[in-house]
Amino acid sequence: MGMVKDFFSGIYNLVVGLFVTGKHLGRHAITLQYPKERWEMPERSRGVVVLLSDPETGELNCTACLLCMKACPTGAIIIDREKNPETKRWFPTKFVIDNTICAFCGLCEESCNFDAIKLTGKYEFSVFDQSELIYDMDRLAELGRDVKYTPRKKPAAKKAAEQKKPPAEGKKPDEKKEDTAEKKPEEKPDKIETNPAEKKEEKAEASDKKTEDQESRKPEEAKQGDLGLDKEEDKKESGN
Amino acid sequence: MDEKELHIGEHQEQDEQNPVARELHTEEFLVNMGPQHPSTHGVCRLLLTMDGEVIVKVEPYIGYLHRAIEKICENRIYNQITPFMDRFEYVSSMLADWVYALCVERIGQIEVSPRAEYLRVIFGELQRIASHLIYWGVFAMDLGAVTPFLYGLREREMIMDLFEETCGQRLTYNYIRIGGVSQDINPGFEQKCKKFTSYMCQVLEDYETLLNENPIFLSRTKNIGVAPPELSVAYGVSGPSLRASGVNWDIRKDDPYGYYEKFEFEIPQGKNYDTWDRYQARVIEMRESCKIIEQALDGLPEGDPTFKMRASFKLPEGEYYARIESSRGEMGCYIVSKGEKKPYRLKLRGSSFNNLMIIPEISKGLKIADLVAIFASYDIIMPEVDR
Amino acid sequence: MFLGIELPQIVLSAIYFALTLGVVLLMALFLVWWERKVSAHIQVRFGPMMTGKWHGWSQTLADALKLLQKEDIVPRAADKGVYFWAPVIVFGATMMTFVVIPWSPRFIAADLNVGILYIIAITTFTIISLLMAGWGSNNKYSLLGGMRSAAQIVSYEVPLTLSIMGVVLLAQSLSMQDIVADQNKFWNWNIIRQPLGFLVYLVAATAEVNRTPFDLPEAEQELVAGFNVEYSGMKFAMFFLAEFVNMFVVAAIATALFLGGWWGPFGNESLGWLWFVLKSMGVVFVLMWFRWTYPRLRVDHLMEFAWKWLLPLAFLNLLATGLIYNLVK
């Protein structure tokens, strides 16, 4: 008897299974017809890396502080820089991102203090030749033109605008060091620090004040020197 | 190779005692299942010695996906390692991030804010559901039913959307960082997440009607690949596969990390120790994960979950073997720090590494179709094995 | 009678057969597209949408063209003759079955008096070709696939034939047209008169066409693609088309034997071919539905199932049919 019962319950369950799939037959598909329809990328989406520029002046926000290059876990960022003799500010002469090894981890964006580099929701950068995936500064700047962003703190841009010295926007190299910004390194023996100043958009308004705070704290921090940014920084580093 | 020949020789001797085999001159043959095979889940090569359809011996050959992550990590500063952890185990990379963060935190005695711990639990459990959904689909697909795979992926996409909205990526999140998480959740995340968990519970019922009572599915899974508890423990099998072997062992409960002590959930255990139990353990675990997420969302404290490390900090001297319950089992990270910016030694323990070892043991004498079912039931993910 | 011209039977048969062939090839293309659509919608996707604008209707045409252009790869160690003839035989055998498919009261290539026997004989060729493909490819997966198909046929062919016997018993004829003509009323359809026979036939027929849950010879997850691992280009296309044509054939036979063939639901003879195609498509849809719902059986489970369940059921059906038939007479 058990066998017969098993048989009928087996058939019943097979039919029930058919109904589950049959139910889906009438449903509307959940996929998108890709080239025609596109998914709207969320704001935080980490797609291709771009360089942002100041919407007013059109100049790159980058101050060639090399922080992103140092933060990059794969060594995909290569920066060459020069000092503007008039303003004594650094500016990038070469900014290359090798998208063949870029991991889209977002560490460069997090390390940047000047809204200069950002991972955007852009995608679709397939090419036939691998070498085309190595983006130079012009390409990166071009990609970043239409990217909206909330300026976190832009003292550099402001100052540059005031001083009307467009080519070198950005701070002095020394200033950059502090912006990675540990508040009180001395207090914690294990040298691990929070940095609330790095908070994102929500604190944008308060940002100017904070930058000032950091600037005032600058000299002591520079002595700490465990940021990984040492004097070699003054040398031009060709990266890889 | 000589060993294999020896092996075949042995069986030929046995065959000579078998009159049918002697008369027909049957012979065992070798089949290379993989490295490129639909159901080895990545590039795993199983060298099968087969007697017709029956498996005589299985020898796994791994390393096709070896990326030397341990070596790479020795040359990276601590902050740079999380992206590699994502790639160490890309099916549940949230949990891989977590084990690394946990290890560094335990060595550096870093306090994690309560909100970050709650978020970790939420995202870890979402990740567990996402991984089990893939498991569910792939398991059914390896038994020949393709449709469940698509259903599983459909639900997984919803989790991916939640992840993408929060951390910007769908697969390699880089979200759980040392000391916290990378970003706070967006407003409205809780509602979306709750909506998802209640939807998930409904969908699981659909899943169960589709497969759980299906006689074909039952005949393919019941009493196939029985792994008794002693054997599983001896081979270091972990996670749902170990629990399916009737062992009450869940690192979330037995060696708690994060805030798992605060949540209530059941640990399913198997009774027959077979493929079916391993499947069922994961399906039940999805429900339990939903429960945990709901509890965590209800108790989510206010505060700031992020914690920014100095660009290259020095971890104090020490060593620790951290382990968490990943979706596949015990995922371990062992770091030896010598007070430098970079780890002196970083060893990763993937749960699939041990889980794969037991497969040759329990699949002897079964059919090739059963091997596929067993392989799928252990949820082997090759990047975790090869590292 | 063909288009008002009196023609000798042999020419008429040839014309019908050629027509059938053309229709069937088109049908196969359609079925491939349809299968993709059905699977897609079951899986909450769209399936092909681009080629040919309207729901990707010409996707299979494009695929066939692509396959035609592909390089014909023959493994060096293959048994060349066997390897070459396998797809030809499977395609030929499938086409041959159409000789006795009764599309409408008059539209049948040859109303053989042993029609159903002929079909049972001819469909077996498919398995031979699968075995040939498995052996000829000189690939272990292919060999296992071929062997599985050979092992499988012994199990399901017996209940299949026995389930058909019940119908033959009722119609008292082996000719397809006679069997269809016998089911002149809706309540006379054989699915009503012997549902058990229909069930057994449907299951065995699914095994016959090697479709999930019985697609053991080409079990994708175990044997990669089974017997056709090594085939590419047009040879692969022939296997592929033959599979779909075969699916239609078993559906057509099911229609003729159990679903009243070309009879309309109200016992009407008009538009017979339409009813026939519609009913066959319904059966094809059920086969597709099976495929996208169920997992695959294990090879020994199939045999166990066929011998332990299908065969007794088929016998039971035959016995009951015989008893009742004699009582009613």
Added chain:
Amino acid sequence: MQNEQLVSQLVEKFGAQAEKVELNPAQPALVVDKSILVEFLKQIKEDENFKIDYLSCISAVDYLENGMEMNYHLCSIELRYKLTVKVKLDREKPEVPTIREIHPGADWHEREAWELFGIDIKGHPNLKTLLLPEDWKDGWPMRRDWEGNDDFVKMPEF
């Protein structure tokens, strides 16, 4: 603390051959002489008081001039103990007995230690490459003094 008890009991039992190391309160560790390793693991597995039956991981560490070390991360399923067993090895001729007999799951971990660190696992029947290519001839890559081969690209130092 459960773990401290465990260690003190073990030290008591094995005396001078098992030496306690202070690492982390949550993770007791013992240094065991390699000559008694197998016996030690066997006893703690079978002893009713310990039941340390689960091997999580084996990690080899190369300390350059301080020799090498094998770390056996063990735990007890039933009693929830955690224990790290360390074995100090001579760097010139690193050798350690296999523990496959006690923990079959150690098989691949030991093979890995052999192929990446060159630690000779005495008694292991199957010492062949696991993760590396079969024709690997460039030494023991995870040793700290490994110079790399031609394919090896170092991360730029900043």
